[in-house]
Amino acid sequence: MTVIENDAGAPKDPEHASDLSGDTSGLIDPFGRHVNYVRISVTDRCDFRCVYCMAENMTFLPRRELLSLEELDRLCSTFIECGVKKLRITGGEPLVRKNIMSLFENLSRHLESGQLEELLVTTNGSQLKTHAAGLYKAGVRRINVSLDTLNADKFHEITRWGRLEQVLEGIKYAEDAGIKVKINTVALKGVNEHEITDMMEWAHDKGMDYTLIETMPLGDIDGDRTDQYLPLNTVRSRLEEKYTLTAIPYKTGGPARYLEVKETGGRLGLITPMTHNFCESCNRVRVTCTGEMYMCLGQDDKADLRTPMRQSESNEALKTAIDEAIARKPKGHDFIIDRENGAPAVSRHMSVTGG
Ligand code: SAM
Numbered sequence: 447m448t449v450i451e452n453d454a455g456a457p458k459d460p461e462h463a464s465d466l467s468g469d470t471s472g473l474i475d476p477f478g479r480h481v482n483y484v485r486i487s488v489t490d491r492c493d494f495r496c497v498y499c500m501a502e503n504m505t506f507l508p509r510r511e512l513l514s515l516e517e518l519d520r521l522c523s524t525f526i527e528c529g530v531k532k533l534r535i536t537g538g539e540p541l542v543r544k545n546i547m548s549l550f551e552n553l554s555r556h557l558e559s560g561q562l563e564e565l566l567v568t569t570n571g572s573q574l575k576t577h578a579a580g581l582y583k584a585g586v587r588r589i590n591v592s593l594d595t596l597n598a599d600k601f602h603e604i605t606r607w608g609r610l611e612q613v614l615e616g617i618k619y620a621e622d623a624g625i626k627v628k629i630n631t632v633a634l635k636g637v638n639e640h641e642i643t644d645m646m647e648w649a650h651d652k653g654m655d656y657t658l659i660e661t662m663p664l665g666d667i668d669g670d671r672t673d674q675y676l677p678l679n680t681v682r683s684r685l686e687e688k689y690t691l692t693a694i695p696y697k698t699g700g701p702a703r704y705l706e707v708k709e710t711g712g713r714l715g716l717i718t719p720m721t722h723n724f725c726e727s728c729n730r731v732r733v734t735c736t737g738e739m740y741m742c743l744g745q746d747d748k749a750d751l752r753t754p755m756r757q758s759e760s761n762e763a764l765k766t767a768i769d770e771a772i773a774r775k776p777k778g779h780d781f782i783i784d785r786e787n788g789a790p791a792v793s794r795h796m797s798v799t800g801g
């Protein structure tokens with residue numbers, strides 16, 4: 447087995463956690479990190495089949511396993527009561543879940559009360575034409591749209607079932623509705639690596655931030671992951687031949703590190719779970735559409751939140767389960783890509799845990 451990189455970092459010593467911040471309210475893990483950001487997957491289903499994310503013939507969960515929209519609201523609201531300030535709704539493709547807009551409409555009460563600072567969405571963009579205006583109305587002001595190429599044929603190859611035109615139209619609807627769009631691209635060796643410059647120029651020209659993501663070894667797919675993996679330090683060196691990149695302290699609360707691109711005047715984000723430690727400042731947890739909470743995207747430890755929620759109408763047991771899980775949040779991930787047999791480091795798909 448060849449370890450490409452495994453440098454999960456060294457967060458501050460737990461004993462010195464109290465030195466990190468004067469604020470002792472909310473969810474705080476053993477390493478002193480304030481967990482104020484929850485990404486919640488509302489479905490494992492999707493209208494695309496991106497090659498790095500899913501196999502073409504996926505077996506999805508039986509619908510009864512999924513949290514109902516009422517349970518999702520209850521869970522999100524409990525996290526907010528516990529001090530969570532940012533909620534990202536993801537999937538699967540969140541906007542294909544039936545009646546999903548009612549969840550956004552209900553959650554908007556927490557934005558109005560000021561308890562929640564941001565309600566965010568990660569989407570493949572296919573349903574934005576229908577839902578952009580409703581999302582804005584519910585208080586969503588920023589969304590991430592995943593887009594790996596601007597070439598229609600290649601788009602179809604990567605997503606298997608998607609149509610580029612539909613996504614570009616969706617992005618336009620979101621912008622027209624007043625939502626700020628960030629483009630996320632998974633850097634894929636031999637697939638879109640020579641298009642990254644054009645995509646960055648396109649995004650910056652439209653005033654959108656542009657973020658690159660390394661592929662992560664999550665879940666079985668039909669191909670070989672070591673074929674897809676393109677380290678972002680390679681991409682960065684290539685970009686530096688043409689552009690002046692300067693690290694800036696800009697933060698959105700997510701895992702990206704930002705660079706300013708002098709020539710375009712835009713921002714370039716880099717999410718480098720494989721080559722660069724992004725664990726030290728990790729402020730987030732993920733919840734699956736079945737109510738399993740993962741304290742780290744790259745580890746298997748999880749906590750069942752559905753059972754305590756279904757056991758009682760009160761939220762006390764649920765809050766206890768959340769507190770106990772936060773107390774087990776690990777220091778960092780253990781991503782590796784196994785070159786000999788191509789096995790994923792973590793067997794669940796990104797569409798289960800949410801991106
Ligand atoms: N369907 C929505 C979308 O595509 O934006 C939301 C869910 S998707 C799982 C979230 C993000 O995860 C997308 O940006 C996608 O490109 C990324 N992703 C999926 N599988 C990945 C993998 N194995 N490695 C890195 N990123 C991945």
Ligand code: SF4
Pocket residue numbers: 492493494495496499500537538539570592797
């Ligand atoms: Fe669907 Fe998003 Fe996965 Fe693509 S990355 S298959 S759009 S969940």
